[in-house]
Every structure is written in structure tokens, then in C-alpha cells.
Amino acid sequence: MAGLRERKKAATRKRILDCAAQMFREDGYEASRIEDIAEAAELSVATFYNYFGSKADLLLAAVLEETAMVMEAVEACIRAPVATLEEGFGAIVATYFRTSFQYSSREVWRMAVARTMLDPEAEFSRRYIEIDRELSDQLCRFLAEMQGRGLVRADVGTEPAGRLLFNNVNMNFIEFMRASAMTAEEIRSKVMAESAPLLSRLAA
Template identity: 90%
Template sequence: MAGLRERKKAATRKRILDCAAQMFRQDGYEASRIEDIAEAAELSVATFYNYFGSKADLLLAAVLEETAMVMDSVEACIGAPAATLEAAFGAIVGTYFEKSFQYTSRELWRMAVARTMLDPEAEFSRRYIAIDRELSDQLCRFLAGMQGRGLVRAGAEIDPAGRLLFNNVNMNFIEYMRASGMTAAEVRAKVMAESAPLLARLAG
């Protein structure tokens, strides 16, 4: 019975989050009310607060949900065959930007980043920073795997290189988030051009 209760709670939480993400995309974060989100999820407001303490908690949860989707897709890229390091990294970069703003939106990411700047010591900010660390660690694991497959030269310093690649991706993500007219293809090309010298050194 405990397992069934947990599954029901998880399903309810996901339903609230899906309704909120859809409403945030359609109406905007500020215009979306908790009462409307609860109604869309077919719950009372009191039940809503059993799952999320505030609309800001929903914002973080939506960002985390999308990030988890992206990370899962990147894991598939990491395990896929690749002829070169550049091709493998290019598949990952494409995934980053093609999967972004499908579950959330540029507005939600702007709100999330703004919150981390305004209150860097808040729990929200700490969890957001942890997301970046997980993404950076994932790229380091990617390079280690490429080294094991002979696509990164032996002796290359994996961790610093992985952090550098992620920092470049992250800075371009911020630009992509700000520039509403920028396409996923355009930002991918920019990241690949800027990463090319480091990729060449890694490939040796």
C-alpha cells in the first residue's frame, strides 16, 4: 500500500507541474495564479500546498524537470557511437538547445536566473547552482568516456576541459535565453565554433 500511495503522490505532483508549466507558457509566470493551476489539476488549493509551498517552488520544479529531460537525452548521446570527438560533442550541444524551452520557456528561465542573482543564499539558488554542477560533471564524464574509446588523447586533463566546455555552453545558453529570435541551430553553431580549438587539442 505504501508503494501505491507514493505512486499516487508522484502522479499528482507531476499533474500539478504539467498544468503549471503549460499555464506559465501560455499566460506567463506572473499572470498564472495558484488557484487556476490547482483548478486545472483538479485539486483544491489546500491540496496544492501539500505538494508545493509557493509559485516559486513550481518555477524551480519546472526548471529541474526540463533539466532532467535534457540530461537524460545527453546520456543517450554519450552512449551512442561516434566517429570523432567533435561529432559526439556536437550531438550533445544540439540536444542542449533543441530540448530547451519545450517544457518551460525563455521567460521561466529568465525568472529562475534572476532569482539566483537577487537572492544567492536562498535554497532556490543553491539548488539551481547544483543543477549547473551536475551538467558540468556530465560533460567531464563524457570526455572520460571518449578518452576510454580513444577519441580523446591519453594524458589530456579531462576535468578542466569538461568544465571549460560546459562554461562555454552555459554562457551561450544565457545568450540564447535572452535573445528571443535566436534559433537552436544558430546557438549550436556558435558553441561549436568557439569550442573547436579545445576539441582539437583534446583529440590531439
């Protein structure tokens, strides 16, 4: 019974989050009300608060959900056979920008970043910083994997190199988030052009 109860709770939480994410995309974060989200999820407002303490909690949950999707897709890229380091990195960069804003939206990410700036000591900000660290760690693991396959020079420190690559990706993600007219292909091409000098130094 305990297992069934936990599954039902998880399903209810996911339903709330999915309704909120859809509302954030369609109506905007500020215009979306907890009452409307609860109604869309076929719950009372009181039940909603059993799962999320505030709309900001939903904002963070939406960012985390999308990040989990991105990281899962990147793991598949890391495992995939590639002929060159540039090919492998290009697949990851394409995944970043094609997956972003599919579940959430640019506005959700803008609000998330704004909250970290306004209250850097808050739990929300701490968790957001952890997300960046996890994504950065993943790129370091990618380089270590490529090094193990002989595609990255043996004398390369994969952790500092991975951090450098991620920092460039992250800065371009912020630009992508701000520029509503920019396409995923445009930002992918920009990241690859800016990363090319470093990739050429890393490649075996």
C-alpha cells in the same frame, strides 16, 4: 497500500507541475496564479499546498524537470557510437538547445536566473547551482568516455577540459535564453565554432 499511495502522490505532483509548466508557457510566469494552476489540475488550493509551498517552488520544479530531460538525452549521446570527438560533442550541444524550452519556457529560465541573483543564499539558488554542477560533471564524464575510446588524447585532464567546454555552453545558453528570436540551430553553430579550437587540441 503504501506503494499505491506514493504512486498516487507522485502522479498528483506531476499533474500540478505539468499544468503549471503549460500555464507558464502560455500565460507567463507572473500572470499564472496558484488558484488557476490548482483548478487546471482539478485540485483545491489547500491540496496544492500539500505538494508545493509557493509558485517559486513550481518554478524550480519546472527547471529541474526540464534539466532531467536534457541530462537523460545527453546520457544517450554519451553512450552512442561516434567517429570523432567533435561529432560526439556536436550531438550533445544539439541536444541541449533542442530540448531546452520544450517543457518550460525562456521566461521560466529567466525568472530562475533572476532569483539566483536576487537571493544567492536561498535554497532555490543553491539547488540551481547544483544543476549547473551536475551538467558540468556530465560533460567531464563525456570527455572521459571519449578518452577511453581513444578519441581524446591520453594526456588530457578530462575534468578541467570538461568544465571549460561547459562554461562556454552555459554562457551561450544565457544568450539563447535572452534572445527570443535566436534558433536552436543558430546557437548550436555558435557554440561549435567557439569550441572548435579546444576540441582540436583535445582530439587524439
